[in-house]
Amino acid sequence: MAFVFNKTLLPNLLSTQSIRNNLFKCYLSTHCVWQIDGFSNDLSDCLKFRSNVTTPTIRSPDEVLVSVKASSVNPLDVLMCKGYGNELLEKIDFATQCKAPVISYDRFPLTLGRDFSGIVVDKGSQVTSVDIGDEVWGAIPPYSQGTHGQYAIAKDSQMTKKPRNLDFVEAASLPYAALTALAAIKTFGGLSESNCVGKRILVLGGSGGVGTIAIQILKHWGAYVATTCSSDAVPWIQELFDVDQTIDYRSNELSGSAQSFDYVFDFAKRSDRSSIDPDAFKCLKKKLTCSYVTVSSPLLRTIDEKGLLLGLTYNLLQASRDTINGITEGRTVRWAFYHPSLSGLLILKKLVEEERIKPIVQKTFNFDQLPKAYINVQDGHLRGKTVIQIQ
Known part of the structure; x- marks a missing residue:
């Protein structure tokens, strides 16, 4: 009824x-x-x-x-x-x-x-x-x-x-995917429309729900965007988003891009438990201002396995290890998470109504x-x- x-x-x-x-x-x-x-x-x-x-x-x-x-x-x-x-x-x-x-x-x-x-x-x-x-x-x-x-x-x-131009x-x-993308880029990555122009950015998992929104935001903000996806998705992404470089994640193309990006945003589905793709990490320039931002943190899985207190301790150690290893290599590593954000929704609504993202x-x-x-x-x-x- x-x-x-x-x-x-x-x-x-x-x-x-x-x-x-x-x-x-x-x-x-x-x-x-x-x-x-x-x-x-x-x-x-x-x-x-x-x-x-x-x-x-x-x-x-x-x-x-x-x-x-x-x-x-x-x-x-x-x-x-x-x-x-x-x-x-x-x-x-x-x-x-x-x-x-x-x-x-x-x-x-x-x-x-x-x-x-x-x-x-x-x-x-x-x-x-x-x-x-x-x-x-x-x-x-x-x-x-x-x-x-x-x-x-x-x-x-x-x-x-x-947004008035979208159906239900x-x-x-x-909302969930777009807020996750925005949090990774803006909150954890420190990027905004004012400082993103000309940045060279690699997006892992560009064909998924989070990756497709991240690409659109970064392109609108003036970044050079490369992305990874499966081979059959390459023409689809190129036609839809006009990205600057599309890479088949199964190929060895990333190995030829060493130290060429300012940021890596990792939205890829990962079969192992690592929070970092080692080949993508090597694509970062060796500067502490260059960051690897990943949504594949082991936080929840580790707490599931070890309990709250021990799991939080393990995660703190893992985050510290990622940070130290990154700094040793001359880069930074950051774990990103979805978090509810009214201001984020308002930003996204404006971008949608201006047809900057779809x-x-x-x-x-x-x-x-x-x-x-x-x-x-x-x-x-x-x-x-x-x-x-x-x-």
Whole structure:
């Protein structure tokens, strides 16, 4: 069952926000959602479709209830289905919800999904940035219940109004991957539109969801951009993004680019546990101002294996080792992470509306096909994002 309101038939009625609120603040008390009750490598068996699940409710004055129209599947969702990151994420979830010392907390049933686009149907008393009835987009951090359901709760700081030139599917493909790319480039890499012009930058994993956005941002900011991808993706990337150099990651071409780049941004899917690609690292110029920035840190995996305290200790040692080895070689190494950012979403919204960056959607699945979408992401060799059309 769904409620549909035709705005074109009610122009006068919708002219006041109070009546508009009453129209859109009409949602189901239960909804359909995909959840997991435990971890498994068998995605089809792990993901459970459920109807008549109680619709999440606002519990904090800064929360917003969104009727989700589309979401996406990120590689992180696939990994979390198998238990990746649970040791730390479970404790963060418990701490943020219970405001008490962390002892033990059961997250199940757990709804995955980070990105969302949809319509605001309810909001807390302190929310002023969006109104009921607004079309919004955003991303929810990995320690929260996710967006693979008909309704989702998010903080007002985790969303903005949707870019006016995107539909719901396009909008849902961007936030998590784009915020990850922006964090790597701007927060951890220290680059901006003012200091990026002329920089020589190598992007590893240029055909994936994060890589495609990173390339577009860096090109808009005036950098020379080279990227790696599989051989069959080379013509696709060259045509779509006008990159300066495209490299088949299976070739030996990187070995001929020693000490020629100012930055390496590593967004590649890695089969081993190293945080650094040694061939790509050698491509950096030998200057301490030249950085290797990677999103493939061992942080969550190490904590999963060794526990919180010992895992954090191991990660500190690994980060120190990477830093010391980098400095010894005359370069710096930095671990980058996604983090929620309202200012980042506003930057991305502006870039999208100015058509400086565009969403790259490889494939769209219906809501009842969500396990197939997970398998599509798990299989790899992606060309942009995999999106779920929910309503």
